[in-house]
Amino acid sequence: MISAIGAVASNGMIGLDGWLPWDIPEELAYFERMVEGAALVIGRLTYESMDVVPVDSFIVSRQPDLALRPGCTRVASVEEGLLAALATGKPVFVIGGTAVYAAAWPYCHRFYLTRIEQAFSGDSLFPPEIPVEDWPIHEELVEVLLERRSGKNVMCRFLQYRQPNPRPLPVPRCNSKPVCSE
Numbered sequence: 001m002i003s004a005i006g007a008v009a010s011n012g013m014i015g016l017d018g019w020l021p022w023d024i025p026e027e028l029a030y031f032e033r034m035v036e037g038a039a040l041v042i043g044r045l046t047y048e049s050m051d052v053v054p055v056d057s058f059i060v061s062r063q064p065d066l067a068l069r070p071g072c073t074r075v076a077s078v079e080e081g082l083l084a085a086l087a088t089g090k091p092v093f094v095i096g097g098t099a100v101y102a103a104a105w106p107y108c109h110r111f112y113l114t115r116i117e118q119a120f121s122g123d124s125l126f127p128p129e130i131p132v133e134d135w136p137i138h139e140e141l142v143e144v145l146l147e148r149r150s151g152k153n154v155m156c157r158f159l160q161y162r163q164p165n166p167r168p169l170p171v172p173r174c175n176s177k178p179v180c181s182e
């Protein structure tokens with residue numbers, strides 16, 4: 001089971017200056033609750049924005065020598081990250097950012113997407129090519145929550161989309177170790 005989770009403003013923004021464009025503690029708490037105990041697949045910039053990164057986190061980066069915190073492993077592609085995360089036996093969550101969602105969505109069974117029904121300034125977008133609108137909504141919860149920077153209430157829709165036919169992950173390519181014959 002592979003899931004993705006994220007939150008998006010009504011104008012498609014997901015990030016600003018390396019963090020979220022909004023300050024909605026309940027939404028952050030929802031995210032933390034949902035991914036607790038899971039293996040995570042994380043883009044390098046999102047990883048760097050996090051104060052706490054749980055064990056069994058797989059950081060997608062093209063930098064072979066990237067230094068990471070204990071419990072974190074660099075992977076060179078989203079597919080490699082998903083395979084490694086699945087191998088832990090834990091539930092798997094893809095937590096963004098933009099390019100990681102864009103590469104991972106075909107493999108995701110579920111997308112937990114919080115739609116924040118207000119526009120925010122930002123510099124990272126939810127990938128518009130992800131066809132979540134075409135997927136059935138399995139669960140929806142609507143809450144009006146305080147956005148602390150503006151001091152105003154915003155409507156948040158906590159949606160669970162289910163992709164009808166996720167793509168199977170590619171079989172890992174055999175490397176050149178002698179035990180492997182292709």
Ligand SMILES: NC(=O)c1ccc[n+]([C@@H]2O[C@H](COP(=O)([O-])OP(=O)(O)OC[C@H]3O[C@@H](n4cnc5c(N)ncnc54)[C@H](OP(=O)(O)O)[C@@H]3O)[C@@H](O)[C@H]2O)c1
Pocket residue numbers: 005006007008013014015016017018019020042043044045046047049060061062063076077078095096097098099100103124
């Ligand atoms: N609202 C939300 O739910 C949500 C979720 C996640 C993040 N965010 C926000 O979004 C922003 C960060 O996201 P971002 O989109 O800018 O960056 P990101 O996806 O977290 O990280 C981008 C980096 O990941 C690596 N990468 C991405 N795709 C790859 C691929 N296919 N293969 C290999 N490496 C790949 C590259 O690292 P290297 O440069 O090391 O090669 C790339 O520079 C922050 O503001 C964060 O707070 C919001």
